[in-house]
Amino acid sequence: MSRSPKRLAVVSPLAPPLPAAGQRPLIWTLGLGAFGLAWSITTVAAYLPPLLGSFTSSSTLIGLVLAAEGAFAFFVPLLVGPMSDATQTSLGRRRPYMTLALVPMAAALANVAFMSTFHATALALFAFFFAYYVYEPPYRGLYPDLLDDSLFGRAQGVQHLFRGAALGGALVGGGFLLALWEPAPFVLAAGVVVLACGAVIVFVREGPSLVREHERLRSFLAAPWRVVRRERNVRRFLIANTAWEATFAGMRTFVVLYIIDGLDQPLYVSSVVLAVVAGGYVVAAVLSGLFADRFGLGNVILGASWVYGLGLLTAGFAQSWHWWYYAWIAPVAVAGGTVMTLSWGLLFKLMPETDRGAVTGLATTTKGIGLVVGPLAAGAAIDIFGPVLSSTDGYAALWPAVAIPVLAVIPLVALLADAEKVRGRETGPA
Numbered sequence: 001m002s003r004s005p006k007r008l009a010v011v012s013p014l015a016p017p018l019p020a021a022g023q024r025p026l027i028w029t030l031g032l033g034a035f036g037l038a039w040s041i042t043t044v045a046a047y048l049p050p051l052l053g054s055f056t057s058s059s060t061l062i063g064l065v066l067a068a069e070g071a072f073a074f075f076v077p078l079l080v081g082p083m084s085d086a087t088q089t090s091l092g093r094r095r096p097y098m099t100l101a102l103v104p105m106a107a108a109l110a111n112v113a114f115m116s117t118f119h120a121t122a123l124a125l126f127a128f129f130f131a132y133y134v135y136e137p138p139y140r141g142l143y144p145d146l147l148d149d150s151l152f153g154r155a156q157g158v159q160h161l162f163r164g165a166a167l168g169g170a171l172v173g174g175g176f177l178l179a180l181w182e183p184a185p186f187v188l189a190a191g192v193v194v195l196a197c198g199a200v201i202v203f204v205r206e207g208p209s210l211v212r213e214h215e216r217l218r219s220f221l222a223a224p225w226r227v228v229r230r231e232r233n234v235r236r237f238l239i240a241n242t243a244w245e246a247t248f249a250g251m252r253t254f255v256v257l258y259i260i261d262g263l264d265q266p267l268y269v270s271s272v273v274l275a276v277v278a279g280g281y282v283v284a285a286v287l288s289g290l291f292a293d294r295f296g297l298g299n300v301i302l303g304a305s306w307v308y309g310l311g312l313l314t315a316g317f318a319q320s321w322h323w324w325y326y327a328w329i330a331p332v333a334v335a336g337g338t339v340m341t342l343s344w345g346l347l348f349k350l351m352p353e354t355d356r357g358a359v360t361g362l363a364t365t366t367k368g369i370g371l372v373v374g375p376l377a378a379g380a381a382i383d384i385f386g387p388v389l390s391s392t393d394g395y396a397a398l399w400p401a402v403a404i405p406v407l408a409v410i411p412l413v414a415l416l417a418d419a420e421k422v423r424g425r426e427t428g429p430a
Contacts, residue, residue: 081361280333
């Protein structure tokens with residue numbers, strides 16, 4: 001007689017969340033996690049290269065160490081996301097992984113500046129990346145678990161407000177601290193991580209979950225691939241988000257070089273440009289959620305994608321710097337900020353309830369792909385078209401390279417917007 005396969009008790013969809021009116025404080029509490037994550041990763045990106053530069057003169061080697069984030073962002077969420085779906089503890093199913101990641105993330109961040117060799121510094125950084133991407137997928141999974149659908153746009157707006165504040169704080173405060181004591185920005189970032197990311201664990205309460213029998217645990221490790229095969233809207237979002245992340249990573253890598261070397265401008269011009277971009281993202285965080293909750297996240301992302309993509313594309317025609325470019329940069333920054341702010345909210349609306357952790361893990365992997373593909377594609381375009389675009393040393397090729405992905409996925413965004421409308425009709429008013 002054949003034996004039945006061994007089965008494990010795992011978690012099914014959560015009980016319905018509280019009414020929207022009682023969830024507004026929860027939106028701000030959840031946003032603290034984004035504040036801690038953004039402060040830590042900004043500190044690493046901005047101030048670790050000078051530390052690594054004290055051990056080696058190879059920019060390629062430094063770049064490879066920092067680019068390792070993409071590998072962690074790709075592989076770790078594929079494991080952690082579905083495992084959080086399969087977990088049931090007194091802390092819930094997401095917070096145990098966040099708790100396990102918190103102390104290693106802070107400890108690695110605090111100690112990275114105290115390492116005495118290049119290899120030791122790199123290992124400390126890899127430990128930070130690993131813990132970071134253990135924390136992030138279940139943290140994002142709390143949003144669809146706990147919030148009403150009608151608040152997804154507003155919640156993402158609040159999250160990006162926190163991200164903007166962390167970006168400014170880490171860049172400005174970290175610069176002053178670095179001049180006083182080299183490890184100071186990293187120690188401060190570790191403290192911010194403990195307080196902000198820890199506050200989410202302490203103050204957020206996951207709702208009760210139902211228990212059902214399911215197949216072996218290995219079936220959960222295969223959950224991301226099952227979701228990709230089964231859910232066409234998830235597939236569409238993953239493609240679109242990969243394009244958005246690649247565009248963002250490509251711009252972040254080369255925009256300062258474009259202004260300084262391509263347009264032959266002083267460093268302060270690039271700083272003002274980045275300030276305008278940051279301001280645009282803050283405006284998007286404040287306003288886009290309100291519009292999205294009223295008109296639909298997909299519709300707002302669709303309109304913003306046209307402004308974002310065409311604005312980036314036209315930037316390639318610039319041959320020299322003019323002060324009125326600031327007025328042109330601002331609306332493009334708002335549009336880009338709108339796309340990045342609302343994208344996850346759209347995913348939350350369309351994802352299947354039974355595999356939220358797996359889907360958030362998949363979506364996080366697109367960031368890893370973007371971190372690798374975006375800078376490589378943009379850099380290749382600059383090198384290839386350098387002889388043709390000699391007036392900007394080839395840097396004008398950056399803008400078509402980062403615009404094409406945004407424009408190419410607009411048809412997918414339109415399909416996702418339609419799917420959001422269908423889902424709204426099926427579920428009815430919140």
